[in-house]
Amino acid sequence: MMKKSYCLGIESTADDFSVGISNFDGKILANVISAYIPEKGGIHPREAARHHAEVADKVLEEAFKKAKIKLKEISIIAFSQGPGLGPCLRTGATVARALAAYLNVPLVGVNHCVAHIEIGKLTTGAADPLTLYVSGGNTIVSAFDSGRYRVFGETLDIALGNCLDVFAREAGLSQRAGLPFGAMVEKIAGKGKKLIPLPYTVKGMDVSLSGLLTATVNLLKQSTYSLEDLCYSLQETAFSMVTEITERALTHTEKKEVLLTGGVAANKRLQSMIKYIAEEHDANFCVAPTQFSIDNGAMIAWTGILAYRHGVTTPVEKSFVRLKWRLEEVAIPWIK
Amino acid sequence: MDKVKAPILIKKGAEANLYLTEWHGRKVVIKKRLAKKYRPSRLDNQIRTYRTTHEAQIMHEAKNAGVPTPTIFLVDMKKTTIIMEFIDGKQIKQLFSNISVDKRKKICFKIGELVGRLHEYGIIHGDLTTSNMILNSEGKIFFVDFGLCEKTKELEAKGVDLHLMKRALQSTHFDFADECFKAIIDGYTEVVGSDTAKNVLDKISEIKKRGRYVAERKEGN
Known part of the structure; x- marks a missing residue:
């Protein structure tokens, strides 16, 4: 008897708790995301983890409703094993272990960064891209070579999304459901005209964003410039830096596709810059659709399938979360 | 920039294009930093001009430090271009x-x-x-x-x-x-x-x- 197989993926590295369901052909049947929005300040890991624990059953229920399948039709449980915030990761891992034990199906621990790249490839059709992955926690320029996703460029300190978020909070903006800080900064930046000189720090194929953030926040506090001009200048400077290192990595690796993903990928200005350099070097520009570029369970489910098909499973005793699991540490047996 | 004959593009880099040509009877590399249209032109001009002058100066100084670098023949700030020795x-x-x-x-x-x-x-x-x-x-x-x-x-x-x-x-x-x-x-x-x-x-x-x-x-x- 033919049995349909599905993988359920759980994502909980930071402020989002998400459940995705994918079949073995990469058809995404569900991708339900619940975001934790702090009342004040940044993500408090314990508070975010509490949110994840509270919404887990509802998110799971909704995912099954969307996918129109039953719990017992799931044949693999995948979860985001790292990198990320400890309490958040542990909450997702606990749900995953419980489900896998209950259903008596294999557990697959997935690297969050690998998953971002894989879902980006699946949803855009990119085969072997140079990826710029920019989010609240990561700023990475990566491409596949000899069994691994190699990291060619990255941030030396804070991530691009983090830089924009902290600035937005310092400016007194408040996050609302469906309108993240990055989108607010983008909207305000659209009204800015004056380019304020800010530190532009490219080091080899890496960038440093902490000095830029400090300088912009200091100017904000002096109230010499309008918020519009500050947002505009911050975006232009930071995006120019990451675009420059992406172009460097592109000429270095000579890949023929550029994939933009991660939460900041939704920014239209950044998209236009990356598109420009891709075209400049005859490479195809791809950007992951927003629901698959932000943190999502579908990417974990799909990567779980890729790994499982190549014999990768994670026994419970090895399913401890890995807070600092770097992208290039992961063997990628599914790419020849 | 006179007497530069039919330069051949040898590398289209991220930072600059490199051309190989002959200049006053020497084999030279022309390094030209082209405008990066993805970033605001004021920022772009600033970066390119700064890097061109800085690069030429320090490549020269590196020789004093005992580090071999191509000899600089000409720096054109307006065109953000450096003409330097070709290293075979x-x-x-x-x-x-x-x-x-x-x-x-x-x-x-x-x-x-x-x-x-x-x-x-x-x-x-x-x-x-x-x-x-x-x-x-x-x-x-x-x-x-x-x-x-x-x-x-x-x-x-x-x-x-x-x-x-x-x-x-x-x-x-x-x-x-x-x-x-x-x-x-x-x-x-x-x-x-x-x-x-x-x-x-x-x-x-x-x-x-x-x-x-x-x-x-x-x-x-």
Whole structure:
């Protein structure tokens, strides 16, 4: 008897708790995301983890409703094993272990960064891209070579999304459901005209964003410039830096596709810059659709399938979360 | 810029285009930083002009530090263009995988010595990769691409410079990155002395820890 197989993926590295369901052909049947929005300040890991624990059953229920399948039709449980915030990761891992034990199906621990790249490839059709992955926690320029996703460029300190978020909070903006800080900064930046000189720090194929953030926040506090001009200048400077290192990595690796993903990928200005350099070097520009570029369970489910098909499973005793699991540490047996 | 005949594009880089041509009877490379239309033109002009002048000045100074670099013949600020000597040789990146372990170690040791000389002199290269080093037929290693360089003797800058070298080895020459970096540090230590070398190595691990998601106790693995 033919049995349909599905993988359920759980994502909980930071402020989002998400459940995705994918079949073995990469058809995404569900991708339900619940975001934790702090009342004040940044993500408090314990508070975010509490949110994840509270919404887990509802998110799971909704995912099954969307996918129109039953719990017992799931044949693999995948979860985001790292990198990320400890309490958040542990909450997702606990749900995953419980489900896998209950259903008596294999557990697959997935690297969050690998998953971002894989879902980006699946949803855009990119085969072997140079990826710029920019989010609240990561700023990475990566491409596949000899069994691994190699990291060619990255941030030396804070991530691009983090830089924009902290600035937005310092400016007194408040996050609302469906309108993240990055989108607010983008909207305000659209009204800015004056380019304020800010530190532009490219080091080899890496960038440093902490000095830029400090300088912009200091100017904000002096109230010499309008918020519009500050947002505009911050975006232009930071995006120019990451675009420059992406172009460097592109000429270095000579890949023929550029994939933009991660939460900041939704920014239209950044998209236009990356598109420009891709075209400049005859490479195809791809950007992951927003629901698959932000943190999502579908990417974990799909990567779980890729790994499982190549014999990768994670026994419970090895399913401890890995807070600092770097992208290039992961063997990628599914790419020849 | 007179007497430049039919330049041939030899590299369309991210930073600049490189053309090969003859100029006053010499074989030269023209490095032209073209406008980057993705960034605001004021910012772009600033970056290109700064990097062009800076690169030319420091490439010249590097010679005083005892580090071979192509001789600069002409700098055109308005056109953000440098005309420099053509170095007949091979990029270290290209020959690295086809040579013996011993030969590779010797080259790395030499690279380390050259980086040490730059740092002692107060020059930070800013983009130390094996693409930016050329081995000529006489076995001399030339450093090129000084566009991101800095003039400073700060420990932090030295640490970042070598951290980037290490990262470049790990992403491009992953099979022998560790042995290469070790030989580079040996050569570096030879020039700067073991006290300075130790301070720089400590700084490198501190810089690494500032990054995102770095396992602290994995240094050296």
